[in-house]
Amino acid sequence: MSVIEAHGLRKAFGTTVAVDGIDLRVEEGHILGLIGPNGAGKTTALDAIIGLTPYQGELRVLGRNPWQEREELMRDVCFIADVAVLPRWMRVSQALDYMIGVHPRFDRIKAEGFLAKTSIAHSSKVRELSKGMVVQLHLALVMAIDAKLLVLDEPTLGLDILFRKQFYDSLLNDYFDGSRTIIVTTHQVEEIQHVLTDLMFIHHGRIVLSCSMEEFEARYAEVMVKPEQLGAARALKPIYERQVFGRSILLFDQVGRQTLSAVGEVRTPSIADLFVAVMSNHSGTAQGAAR
């Protein structure tokens, strides 16, 4: 059974179509990065998955209908929908009491273990914590839940780089065990490149790219081309070209590395570079049609 299975998932707000009929399948044990520009429909798609919003089309999460069965689903799914949604009046100790009270799969010892690695005091109120500490607290609460699916929507927005790095490190080291599934959206794409197993680009409510990280590495190559070889390189039909310090960097899709090494220095592109390439190809209608 897939963890998430969607067919023709669609959601419109009035005349604005946020999610435009996407098909999606996420298997157990994968860490999927959902990448897209602002307003691409990422949050709406995630909201549908975690039962926060009604939708059209077919959607099953762990075999359940998230809109009809949110309460049951939340025993196996947890999410951080946004930074700073923990109630500001709550004390850390109250948060732990409450979680153990309502969540059958919450492990208090585990949560306290995670908190012990931070400087968060049990007697503190959420309003007294810094933004980074609130995220640490939320992550500690969420990681102590023995859930099958974790959904993270911009979990590190507005945090400094140390907190961001620590966030993904503890997610990988302390939480992910190969049988759990994680979906994450973020704008700090480059920071999660090594974390992901799968990649999905979403634009105007549609999936414009979907592949595993192995496919990504095998398929895409970036070549730094010297001016004299530019003509030969362009003949190989790059999908995107940009200039850095007067040198051209060309991005290729499904062109052999041996062929490419003849025209310049070949390397695997960053997700961010591929994202820019794919998005700029999709924003112009003429270019979009060509692809």
Add this chain to the structure above:
Amino acid sequence: MNTESNVLRESALDLERVAAESVSQTRPFYWSVRRELWENRWIYVGQLAVAGVFLVGFLFNMTRWLDKMRSLSIIGPAHWETVSLPYNIAAGALMGTLILMSIFYSSDALYGERRDRSILFWKSLPVSDLTTVLAKASIPLVVLPLLTFGITIALHLIMLLLSSIVLPASGISLASWWQELSIFPMWGMLLYHILLAHVLWPFPVYCWLILVSGWARRAPLLWAALPVVAIGGLEKLIFRTSHFAEMVGTRLIGSGAPTDVTHGEMFPTGPMTHLTPIRYFSAPSLWIGLVIAAVFLALAVRLRRYRDPV
């Protein structure tokens, strides 16, 4: 033998599972109520503050009250109102606080969590919208009235203790004073009055506030009051009557409930008050009100499912 024990073990497991499930139904409700108390500490701090202020006033007024007691040559029947006046005023002040607390609590119930976006945290946990809304409705329905009653009793006890010290010192018979005050029947009456006049009777009003708090994008109290003012105004304009506004007003302050028949007495807790529970519970207006309250709550559950943070 073996199969039998297996069957036994299985049925035992079944029982455990059923028990675990029923626990998992009530636990989220219990913790949802607790989190309301954590979040809204002002509902008991406020009541305690009012009780404290009243106690100070009582102390400062002690000499005047003693003079009044002395002026009654004999404390006997017909002096109940004078004797119990401070006690009734104390209860009245706390009941007034109860009404205000219930109004403010209810009008923020489903609004506060959307305003501070914490609804996204609450909804990430296996607690249904129904459980949440019922937990919130239980504050004006159960928690606040019981709290008010408890704090009133505590306040009365302190006042009784103080009176018992000063009255004999002023040469007033403690026994006749105590007999006339008849505190235990008074407390019984008070509980009856609170539950019937300040809980069940105005409950549709509180449920309306909870419903609007789940809908409004800002100023829920204002949005809740607007239709009342509008309907009341239209009624006045067209029919020259004001039944609707009167109905809402009397529901809110707890008057007009068919709880008791008081013959010319100011307070519903007097010994002469004639309780009419049968009349109260057979009044259609009570049941119509409760049905409307249930409809408001059902709509509030639905709204909580659909509404995004503000």
